[in-house]
Amino acid sequence: MSAPDVLVIGAGITGVAAALDLVQAGARVEIIDRYGPAAMASGWTLAGVRQSGRHPAELPLALAAVAQWPELAARLGAETGYRQDGNLRLARNDAEIEILRALVTNQRAAGLDLTLLTDLDDIIDIAPGLSPRIRAASWCPTDGHADPVATVTAYLGKAVAGGARVSMGESVLGLTDRGGRITGVRTDQRMISAGTVLAAPGIDVNSLLEPLGHAIPLRRPIVTVLRSMPQAQMLKPVLGVANANMAARQEISGRLRVTSGAQDWSGAMDLVDGRPTARPRMRLVMETIARISEVLPNFAEMEIEGFWGGILDLTPDALPVIDHVPGIDNLVVAAGFSGHGFGIGPVTGPLAADLALGRAPRLALDAFRFGRFDGMETAEAALTLHG
Ligand SMILES: Cc1cc2nc3c(=O)[nH]c(=O)nc-3n(C[C@H](O)[C@H](O)[C@H](O)COP(=O)(O)OP(=O)(O)OC[C@H]3O[C@@H](n4cnc5c(N)ncnc54)[C@H](O)[C@@H]3O)c2cc1C
Structure with missing residues (x-):
């Protein structure tokens, strides 16, 4: 395959939901994961799908996600194990x-x-x-729960059917930036040059960001x-x-x-x-x-x-970062979901895809800006109402 328009790092719920949205928008997409689908938080999770107990900034995302969940299996053409049982x-x-x-x-x-x-x-x-x-x-x-591995597998299958390339068992070791752009992605097997990088690597996000001079303050x-x-x-x-x-x-x-x-x-x-x-x-x-x-x-x-x-990837305010990395035009990050990123995955993935494609995000992302922790040393958030 020629260079992807968007390279998605991470085949958890966020990355696979983003990949499907990108493919459906006509982008050439490659999704890469060090271990395999749902290998980390998206496999470890309880997998509650809830709106209740959400932070006010996250509630619109949760409402929009719950509007999708009942039809998701039909849309993806595979089981998600979703039950809207409260x-x-x-x-x-x-x-x-x-x-x-x-x-x-x-x-x-x-x-x-x-x-x-x-x-x-x-x-x-x-x-x-x-x-x-x-x-x-x-x-x-109207809350519920789902089977996380089935859901990630269903998203990935649909993205592949739409043309996404999948590279599992391959680790991204570093991103090269020059002139405010990512110019290369170094893996343990090759160099990839992608138009845009969408990083959804869960708890390991800072190992990619720190060499670029950025970090999300995370407690793990x-x-x-x-x-x-x-x-x-x-x-x-x-x-x-x-x-x-x-x-x-x-x-x-x-x-x-x-x-x-x-x-x-x-x-x-x-x-x-x-x-x-x-x-x-x-x-x-x-x-x-x-x-x-x-x-x-x-x-x-x-x-x-x-x-x-x-x-968990717990940020100081227990809200995720869904944003461009400051000063790097073609690097989007979606991470820091703080123990409640599964249920909203059908919305957060596409929101990150919006940014990667330069589209106006379909929901407000102000609360999820990268720079909101500037000057903050440690992450102090308590775990919010998970489950
Ligand atoms: C115990 C537990 C209970 C939870 N309960 C709930 C709940 O009830 N409801 C809810 O909504 N959320 C819950 N969550 C949170 C939710 O599971 C996560 O927020 C969500 O799964 C995060 O998905 P993700 O795709 O962002 O990250 P992940 O699923 O962690 O995916 C990241 C992927 O990136 C890959 N990766 C990382 N670095 C690299 C690299 N350098 N190169 C290649 N690949 C890389 C990893 O292998 C991994 O597969 C819970 C989490 C936990 C741990």
Whole structure:
């Protein structure tokens, strides 16, 4: 293939959604990934698809994404595992009730269908396996969840059918800039010259940006993820909690996939069967089981299929960067999704594609500017309401 108009770095949800949009706009596209589709955050994820709990700046993206999700499988011609079964965010004490009360007030004012449930019977009707000690919950019936690997695979398949070239198992080692443009992309196998580079490399974004004199201030905490063996249908919505220290959903396979809050991470990762793997500490696994079991009492009795660590790319304001890299015309970055970039992928990928093609972005990107952290040394954001 001749030089691509756009080289997309990263075959997670952001990169593949961007690639499809670019191909459909008539661009010659190559998508490159060091490991393979959904090898990092887009495989580690809980994969909740939610509007509830979103930052006001991200809510329009989440609303636009949820408008697409129900038709996505038909559009992509392959399963996404999407289920619009709602999001139930639980309060376990008085302080959490107040957090949810404020959330519901604010998000209803912003137009979201979100209700505060204070009667336990109403909550148990939605999720029968819950502990009777739950005090209240916010309920968003239009939220849901999906199968992340199936979704990324579906996007990639459609992009390839549209003409995208896919180079998996190839690592971008560096970008060469000259005169305010990227003039070359050096991989572990070759040099690529692309019209524009769209970088969606997740937690590794700064290894590409720092040699160019730029960086996004990122904290990279770990989230412990556990998965049970298949269970009879017991949980339709995604469960979250007011302080974001756990979340849970039941996959369509019947497996429960549950997550902890964010914890400090040593930074060590190794490859298992060609996939990057981060390992949570025993203590975090035990804490996660205990915390989930407080709200879903029969969780502790389920057989475990597996567990893993998921690493987040947490920015200081827990919002992503979707922008040109300052001073480099043909380099667009979409990263820093801070633990909630899966559900909005059908919108953030195309927004990055808009920038790569020089089109006016279809939604406002002011809150996601690269330069907003200028002068900031460290990332201080707490994990917002994930799940
Ligand atoms: C435990 C956990 C739970 C989460 N829960 C939710 C949730 O419920 N809802 C939600 O919306 N979001 C959730 N998220 C966040 C969401 O999963 C991520 O924001 C999203 O998947 C990020 O997608 P991405 O495409 O930007 O990055 P990634 O999926 O990380 O993809 C980046 C890709 O770039 C490749 N790459 C990196 N560097 C290079 C290089 N130099 N050369 C070649 N390739 C490279 C990597 O191999 C990787 O495949 C969660 C995340 C985690 C970890």
